[in-house]
Amino acid sequence: MTEPEILPPLAKPKRPTEFADEIFDIVCERMTEGEGLREICSDPQMPSKTTFLRWVEKDDGRQRRYQLAREALMDHYADQIRAIAWDDSNDTVKREGKPDLCNHEWINRSRLKVDTLKFLMAKLHPKRYGDKTELLTAAAPEQGSTMQIGWKTPVRVIVYPMLRSDGTLIRQDSPDYEEAIEKAAREASARGLKDVEIGTDLEGIIKPPPPSQITYQPEPLPHDLSPEDWSLLTEVINLIRRTIPTDSNAVPETIFSVIRQALLMHFRCVEIEGNAADAA
Incomplete structure (x- = not known):
């Protein structure tokens, strides 16, 4: 009886280590x-x-x-x-x-x-x-940080985060950052300025503008009302004031809906379908 042949284990393929x-x-x-x-x-x-x-x-x-x-x-x-x-x-x-x-x-x-x-x-x-706000704030200088650049006339440079033309942030540890500040300071000094701002103020970008306020614009009262109409209108207003509690928050649409329903039921025996369903 022959013994089974023992095969050596297969060699694992060698991973490349030298650059190619x-x-x-x-x-x-x-x-x-x-x-x-x-x-x-x-x-x-x-x-x-x-x-x-x-x-x-x-x-x-x-x-x-x-x-x-x-x-x-x-x-x-x-x-x-x-x-x-x-x-x-x-x-x-x-x-x-x-x-x-x-x-x-x-x-x-x-x-x-x-x-x-x-x-x-x-x-x-x-x-x-990436998120635009996140890109602007990452590795950016403190908002509105200042530094003094001095030649003959010292210039105070107010530095905001600076962006390249493609929208990427110029980091503080890059040569472009220092070069941009020195260039702004030289130009300001040549113009005789003591202060100069450089970069993008993020306050207007990150903080949204306050919401616009919507003001109530009532419709003007008609000027062609007869004395009888004015008298009737006055009586309706006084009736509303006497009937509705002073602490009521009911809107005018609700009040006039109730008045219209009462008038229709009294004079025409008609009930508004929506109000009837609500009452049921």
Whole structure:
């Protein structure tokens, strides 16, 4: 009797550790098609996530390529959101011989998917999908902070958050930030100014304007009333004042509806259908 042959274990495929442009391009292309970095790096033929991020960190050109791939991934997520939001195929549960039921589980799951994708898009691609107010306030200087820039004539610069032409925030630790302040101070000094403001005042952006006040505009009284009409109108007003409690909050429409109902029932024996239903 022959003993069974023992086969050696299969060698695991070795992940690439040395940078290669071909592999880097494959990862970026797969991200563009909608795969996340973690999903891609779980492929045994791809570098680990730590290795890939180390490749990105060592080269500015790779950082730019990776950033573009990640932005394309966010656009893919936007397409997914549209597909999820427009898919109503499972919104109702069909029941034989009974009315359809709303499939709340399906709807809630779709809402969760959309909210999750929106969160990822805002965090990973804030320039395009982030909240405008959040972008303006993140890493921004204190609203209206001041500093003294002095040459022959000291200039007080009032600094608000500064934005580039594409709407992105100029951070305080960037060379563009200091250059913009010095430029504003030089121009103000050349014009003989002691104070200058630079940046965007966020008070008008973040705080909404107060709601407009709606004032009551009563209709003008008619001027062609006869003395008899004025006398009747006076009697009606006095009747209302004597009858309705002084602390009543009834609107004029309610009061005149009651008067009209009483007049119709007394003189025409007609009862308004809506009021009759309310009384019943």
